[in-house]
Amino acid sequence: MDSFPSPALAMVESMSAAAQAEPARAISFQGAPGANSHRAVLEWEPDALPLPCFSFADAIDAVKTGRAGCAMIPIENSQAGRVADIHFLLPESGLSIVGEHFLPIHHALMALNAKGPFDAAYSHPHALSQSRHYLRERGIVPLSHADTAGAAAHVAETGDPRIAAIAPLLAADLYGLKIVDENVEDSADNTTRFVVLAPEPLKPADVAGQECMTTFVFEVKNIPAALYKAMGGFATNGVNMTKLESYQRGASFAATMFYADIIGAPGDPAVDRAMEELAFHCKGVTMFGTYPLARQRG
Numbered sequence: 001m002d003s004f005p006s007p008a009l010a011m012v013e014s015m016s017a018a019a020q021a022e023p024a025r026a027i028s029f030q031g032a033p034g035a036n037s038h039r040a041v042l043e044w045e046p047d048a049l050p051l052p053c054f055s056f057a058d059a060i061d062a063v064k065t066g067r068a069g070c071a072m073i074p075i076e077n078s079q080a081g082r083v084a085d086i087h088f089l090l091p092e093s094g095l096s097i098v099g100e101h102f103l104p105i106h107h108a109l110m111a112l113n114a115k116g117p118f119d120a121a122y123s124h125p126h127a128l129s130q131s132r133h134y135l136r137e138r139g140i141v142p143l144s145h146a147d148t149a150g151a152a153a154h155v156a157e158t159g160d161p162r163i164a165a166i167a168p169l170l171a172a173d174l175y176g177l178k179i180v181d182e183n184v185e186d187s188a189d190n191t192t193r194f195v196v197l198a199p200e201p202l203k204p205a206d207v208a209g210q211e212c213m214t215t216f217v218f219e220v221k222n223i224p225a226a227l228y229k230a231m232g233g234f235a236t237n238g239v240n241m242t243k244l245e246s247y248q249r250g251a252s253f254a255a256t257m258f259y260a261d262i263i264g265a266p267g268d269p270a271v272d273r274a275m276e277e278l279a280f281h282c283k284g285v286t287m288f289g290t291y292p293l294a295r296q297r298g
Contacts, residue, residue: 031147034171233277
């Protein structure tokens with residue numbers, strides 16, 4: 001908690017106390033109050049008790065230790081791609097994905113005064129990446145911070161009128177900053193996909209009759225064309241794979257893991273046949289969960 005800038009600490013303490021009183025209603029998220037993850041929690045469950053955590057690992061630990069009923073974690077952005085480290089944190093967490101939520105992202109440039117000029121702007125690396133053209137055109141140096149709202153709190157704490165933050169509009173209200181510019185993101189359709197992590201996966205009855213997404217990771221055998229063969233079952237059975245990403249596990253560069261999303265659920269004969277063929281060509285498959293599809297793909 002002490003890692004948050006001082007303007008955020010009182011709010012973090014108050015929200016943490018509320019979550020401690022009713023942990024089943026608490027949803028943990030990474031970032032200071034006012035972050036986009038905070039917004040996502042309130043959109044997903046308006047009656048939830050948002051629990052701010054300094055890091056993704058802290059937000060996940062809050063669920064594992066029972067301080068929160070679930071966690072809201074960003075997994076990918078339409079401009080910046082996947083969120084760093086999330087593919088490593090998910091397998092290690094022992095938690096299951098029970099939902100997804102898509103949040104339109106609109107960034108604002110904010111500072112102690114609305115006039116400038118500004119030498120630098122703090123924000124989360126993804127927000128800086130999503131606003132890089134705006135910053136470059138104005139000669140504003142991007143500086144990394146742990147999260148967007150925390151950057152706003154940091155600017156308020158420094159009292160320096162020549163630095164700014166890129167953060168949601170909510171953060172300006174919470175930390176007493178002035179809005180310099182709205183919608184500074186480079187793309188108007190900038191969107192982040194969040195997943196909801198819980199201690200237990202949804203049961204088949206929970207998603208019966210709904211179109212579903214299933215998420216898993218796998219490691220293919222170290223033989224020629226193993227990935228090609230592993231993917232064949234999805235094609236022949238008509239199962240739509242909407243995401244396939246590779247990442248390295250360990251420093252040997254010999255164990256390549258693949259993260260995948262498919263549309264469908266175990267119990268569907270086509271999905272079961274595809275997953276059976278996948279398993280035949282893999283060293284291991286780890287399921288993260290089956291959950292309602294929040295947005296049509298394609």
